[in-house]
Amino acid sequence: MNATIALMKKAVPKRIVLFLLAGFICLSTTAAVLFANADLSGEWKLNEQKSELGQFGGRMAARKLKVSSQADAISIERTSVTQNGEERTTSEKLTFDGKETETTVFGNNKKKSTAKWSDDGQTLNINSVMVFDRNGEQMEIKVAEAWKLTENGQVLSVESTSTSSRGTNTLKLVYEKAK
Structure with a gap:
């Protein structure tokens, strides 16, 4: 009888440790699912009627997007x-490690971007800086974009603010998932 009680006393702390460990693993897994990055993957088409195309009529806005999301x-x-x-x-391929990525846009003009x-x-x-060279004159445009899914992942909202020597322009672009 004393041997059984002694064995139970040793087993109880192990049970508590196992119980706490199982609880921690469960909470960690749940937190990882809750805080996972949105999956922006897919093909998207601009809905001009639902978008706010700004003072320049959205000339620079992409009409279609094709996005492939990875973990990094x-x-x-x-x-x-x-x-x-x-x-x-x-x-363009942007990494989430804070490193700047350079892309060529509109001829030989460069665009440097970071994503977070x-x-x-x-x-x-996504923050970008584009430098355009026209006839020996350079113009820098800074662009800040915020991409977010809405309507159960069927709509991609992109709010874009660009700043240059010509002023500031804000676009609110609404892309619908291509079917």
Whole structure:
């Protein structure tokens, strides 16, 4: 009988430790699911009627997006329509480690970007600086974008604010998931 009581006293602390460990694992897994980054992957088409295209009529806004999200990076293809009516696609891959990524846009002009998730993982913030060279004159445009899913993942909202020597322009772009 004394041996049984002694064995139970030793077993009880082990049970408590196992119980606490199981609880910690369960909470950690739940927290990871709750705070996972939004999955922006898919093909998206601009809904001009629902968008606010700003003072320049959204000339720089992509009409289509193709997005591929990974755990540590995002790949984005932006398809715009030129003034001549031709489609132009630019591609970029942005990492979430804070490193700047350089992309060539509109001829030989450069765009440097960084991407970072909000603390809750629901908004992707992309900050870019583009330098355009026209006839020996350079113009710098800074762009801050906030990407967020709405309507059960069927709508991608992109709020974009650009600043240059021409002033500030804000766009609120609404993209619907292509079917």
